[in-house]
Amino acid sequence: xxxxGKPVLYSYFRSSCSWRVRIALALKGIAYDQEPxxxxxxxxxxxxxxxxxxxxxxxxxxxxxDGIILSQSLAIIQYLExxxxxxxxxxxxxxxxxxxxxISDHIVSGIQPLQNLTxxxxxxxxxKLEWAQHYITCGFxxxxxxxxxxxxxxxxxxxxxxxDLCLVPQVYNAERFKVDLAPYPTITRINKALLELxxxxxxxxxxxxxxxxxxxx
Amino acid sequence: MxxxxMKPVLYSYFRSSCSWRVRIALALKGIAYDQEPxxxxxxxxxxxxxxxxxxxxxxxxxxxxxDGIILSQSLAIIQYLExxxxxxxxxxxxxxxxxxxxxISDHIVSGIQPLQNLTxxxxxxxxxKLEWAQHYITCGFxxxxxxxxxxxxxxxxxxxxxxxDLCLVPQVYNAERFKVDLAPYPTITRINKALLELxxxxxxxxxxxxxxxxxxxx
Numbered sequence: 249x250x251x252x253g254k255p256v257l258y259s260y261f262r263s264s265c266s267w268r269v270r271i272a273l274a275l276k277g278i279a280y281d282q283e284p285x286x287x288x289x290x291x292x293x294x295x296x297x298x299x300x301x302x303x304x305x306x307x308x309x310x311x312x313x314d315g316i317i318l319s320q321s322l323a324i325i326q327y328l329e330x331x332x333x334x335x336x337x338x339x340x341x342x343x344x345x346x347x348x349x350x351i352s353d354h355i356v357s358g359i360q361p362l363q364n365l366t367x368x369x370x371x372x373x374x375x376k377l378e379w380a381q382h383y384i385t386c387g388f389x390x391x392x393x394x395x396x397x398x399x400x401x402x403x404x405x406x407x408x409x410x411x412d413l414c415l416v417p418q419v420y421n422a423e424r425f426k427v428d429l430a431p432y433p434t435i436t437r438i439n440k441a442l443l444e445l446x447x448x449x450x451x452x453x454x455x456x457x458x459x460x461x462x463x464x465x
Numbered sequence: 466m467x468x469x470x471m472k473p474v475l476y477s478y479f480r481s482s483c484s485w486r487v488r489i490a491l492a493l494k495g496i497a498y499d500q501e502p503x504x505x506x507x508x509x510x511x512x513x514x515x516x517x518x519x520x521x522x523x524x525x526x527x528x529x530x531x532d533g534i535i536l537s538q539s540l541a542i543i544q545y546l547e548x549x550x551x552x553x554x555x556x557x558x559x560x561x562x563x564x565x566x567x568x569i570s571d572h573i574v575s576g577i578q579p580l581q582n583l584t585x586x587x588x589x590x591x592x593x594k595l596e597w598a599q600h601y602i603t604c605g606f607x608x609x610x611x612x613x614x615x616x617x618x619x620x621x622x623x624x625x626x627x628x629x630d631l632c633l634v635p636q637v638y639n640a641e642r643f644k645v646d647l648a649p650y651p652t653i654t655r656i657n658k659a660l661l662e663l664x665x666x667x668x669x670x671x672x673x674x675x676x677x678x679x680x681x682x683x
Contacts, residue, residue, distance in 0.1 A: 326564070331560055343534050345548070379588075
């Protein structure tokens with residue numbers, strides 16, 4: 249069992265799934281190395297034979313930690329939570345915890361896969377922006393309603409949770425796809441509050457090792 | 466507390482793979498519940514009614530009314546059941562195996578199902594539906610078959626039924642509905658067969674639900 253190395257995160261600067269994990273690592277103060285995987289270059293480096301050996305799902309993020317390699321951002325985040333519990337990223341109260349997972353899953357299954365790179369490539373051409381906007385809008389309409397019941401300063405009351413780690417990268421994507429955020433004041437307010445926190449800033453796409461010069465902060 | 470005495474209510478559609486995952490969990494844990502069927506096709510889709518929107522703003526099944534709250538998102542529901550009614554367990558005790566169970570579940574729940582579900586295929590429209598559904602299931606199953614080489618025993622994670630198995634069976638059912646050739650996935654096929662022998666996977670099957678149409682009933 250290899251505990252000797254620092255964790256290694258396979259990440260793309262602009263991948264919202266990777267960003268969620270970068271936030272978790274920053275919040276928990278876990279030092280790690282990054283191996284950038286460029287999703288656009290060379291037909292997509294995630295499809296290389298090399299990376300397939302790291303993650304058969306051919307996606308980022310993947311995290312090499314404690315002698316294993318994990319993929320799927322929420323599986324990774326909950327593994328970090330269970331092995332390095334402080335500070336907590338899931339509420340102690342079981343109902344609030346379920347709500348944090350519910351919101352996370354809504355974003356991670358209900359919105360992101362329907363506007364990610366691989367999927368939009370399949371859609372192709374002019375329809376890309378329209379589809380991305382459609383799915384984000386549907387998802388944010390529902391999310392805004394859910395947050396009426398759960399939110400305080402953040403998605404679940406006043407403590408940062410896994411739901412917040414999913415929210416910020418999704419809002420960033422919404423802005424990239426020019427989605428009008430005016431109908432979602434709660435999402436907007438929470439996003440703003442979270443972006444003031446250091447963990448959300450150091451992990452931001454504009455500050456990564458593989459951020460292109462023109463997008464760097 | 467009176468809410469604790471009320472039976473849970475599951476809003477479900479017989480053929481919704483997401484609903485089936487939760488039905489399996491409830492059966493495995495021996496939790497009695499009432500079902501409120503939500504027909505995803507009738508009336509333009511009953512999930513879009515004002516009534517149901519009040520139950521679940523996400524306008525999807527499953528939703529579970531339990532312990533005074535309403536939860537949606539199958540994995541959030543299953544993990545709530547796991548944490549409040551821990552026996553028998555649905556997540557491995559070993560934290561690495563637990564992470565693998567979640568990883569496989571998430572792969573199916575985020576990486577395959579949303580790209581072949583009803584709402585999405587309606588958007589795709591017309592002749593392309595079958596092609597797209599087959600494409601995403603095939604991609605997803607190729608990766609899953611490889612992952613399972615590292616994790617599987619009798620079931621997805623060793624020899625104990627876990628949340629990953631609750632996601633696998635309904636996805637294989639969908640693959641069969643979309644006529645995906647399963648020959649390239651012997652591990653998936655073997656595990657699916659073993660799981661379908663268990664009572665919880667049978668009582669919760671789409672062919673045995675209150676809203677199963679007569680022609681599809683077992």
